[in-house]
Amino acid sequence: MSYDIKDAILSGRTSLGIEFGSTRIKAVLIGEDFSPIASGSYDWENSYVNHIWTYGLDDIWQGLQDCYRKMADEVKARYGVPLQTIGAIGFSGMMHGYMVFDEAGEQLVPFRTWRNNITEQASKVLTEQFNFQIPQRWSIAHLYQAILNQEEHISQIHFQTTLAGYIHWKLTGQKVLGVGEASGVFPIDLATKKFNANMIGQFNALIAEHNLSWSLEDILPEVLVAGEQKSSLSEEGAKLLDVTGELKAGIPICPPEGDAGTGMVATNSIAERTGNVSAGTSVFAMVVLERELSRVYDEIDLVTTPAGSLVAMAHSNNCSSDLNAWVGLFDEFAKTMGLDLDRSQLYEKLYNLALQGDPDCGGLLAYGYLSGEHMTHFEEGRPLFVRSSHSKFNLANFIRVHLFTALGALKIGMDILLKKENVKLEEILGHGGFFKTEVVGQRIMAAALNVPVSVMETAGEGGAWGIALLASYMMNKEETETLEAFLKTKVFAAKAGKTVLPESTDVEGFEDFMQRYREGLAIERAAVEYLK
Incomplete structure (x- = not known):
C-alpha cells in the first residue's frame, strides 16, 4: 500500500499505541498500512517498598510523557x-494489580x-466461592485481601x-476497561461480555459483614469490547500527554487493554485453536478455547480476547530476569578481560551455544525465581543454580538450563491444557525478548510445548503496536467487521513469519x-527459607 505518510500525519490518518510494560514504556505511531511511522520508549523498573512491588505515580507520568515526546x-x-x-x-499496560482512589x-x-x-x-476464598480460578495477582483478590486485612483505606474506596484504566481515566475522564483487561480484574460473563453479575452479588454478600458504604458494582469501571468508542482525549488529558501543548484534544481513545490482549492482537492469535506466548520479564501463554475447561485449575486463568472470546492463560511470574543477570555477569567478565562486546552480540553467541548443549542440559538444574x-x-x-558431581557442567549446558x-513454570500450566x-x-x-535471537527462543519454546512456534516479522513491535492496531480497528472497521476479520484480511494478509517445528530430541530432553x-x-x- 502506497500513501503519503506526511499527509497522513497532518490529516490524522494515524493511530498511536502506548503500552506500559514491566521494564519499558513504549509508544508506536502507525500509518494506514499499519506499519510503524515513529516510536519512542522509556526504561523504568518497579521498586520493592515495604514488601510491595510498585511503581510511583510520578514515574508513570514521567515515563508516559518522555516516550510520547521521543515519538x-x-x-x-x-x-x-x-x-x-x-x-x-490506545493505552495498554501490565494487567491485574491494585489501584484504588477516593472520591476526590x-x-x-x-x-x-x-x-x-x-x-x-483471598485467592483461595474467592476461587471456592465463585468456582472459578481467581489468581493472586487479580485485582479482585487484592481488593478482598485488603478487606480481610482490615486496611484503613477500604472504607474510602470510590x-x-x-x-x-488509570491512564485512560486521567486522559479522558472515562472510567472504562476493555473486556480483555477487565477479565483480569473480575470474571466476565461470556454472554454479556460484562462483569459477571451473579459473582458480583456473591462478592457483595461475602463482604456484607464489613458494613462498607459501597458495593462492588459501584467502584468497578464499565466494560467495553474492541471497537467500541466512548472516550476522547480531554483538554486536560492532551496537556498531560504532550507537555509541549502541540497535541489537540478530541482524539478518539479506544478501550484500554492489558498486555495479554495486545499480545494476542500483535500476533494475530485471537481465533480458536491459536495461541501466543509472550516471554520477557514474565512469561505467559494464551490459548483461545473452543470450549470451557472440564474443571477449575489453580494453574490456569480464564480471561478473554479483546473481543470477548474465552482464553486459557498459563502465567509465570519469572522468565528471563535471572538469565539476563547471568549474561550481565559474562559481559562484566568480558570487559574485565579488555573485550568490548556489544550486549546483543553476547546474547546471540551464548544463546546459539545453548543449542550445542545436551538435550537435558547435562543434568544441571536452575530456578530463575527472582520473585514468587x-x-x-x-x-x-x-x-538458584544447582549441579551434582556427575552433571555435565559446561557453558553450553549452563546457558541451555537457564x-x-x-519456561519451567509455564510448562506446568501448558501441560494441563495440552495433556489433561x-x-x-x-x-x-x-x-518478547526471549525470541530476539533468531531461532533459539523458538526452538526452546517448541521443545517445551511440543507444538510449532512461529514468530512474525512484526513480533518485535510488541504490545504497543497491538494497542495501536486496536485503536485503528475502532477508527477504521467496517460496520459489521469483526476484530478477527480485520486482523486477518487487512493487517496480517501480507505479513511474513518464520516457523520452527519441535525436534524430538529437544522435546524428550525438556x-x-x-x-x-x-x-x-x-x-x-529451602533456599527461600534460609536465604533471607
Missing part, C-alpha cells in the same frame, strides 16, 4: 511536521502490581482500576529436565 520528536525529525492530531489512540480522585495506597503474591487467603511463583506456590523466590528453566484437557493448538506465536525441575522444588523451598 513526536521522531515524527518532526523524519517528516518535518509537528504531531498535532492523531486518528485514534486521590490514590489511597501505592500501586500494587501483578508481581505481588500477597493475596493467597474507584478501582488497572494501570491502563504462583504456578509452583512460592510467595517469594531465590534465583533457557529451559525460564486435550486442548487443540495448531501453532503458537511468540513475541521432559527429562522437567522431572528434575519438579523434584528439585524442595531445594528452592
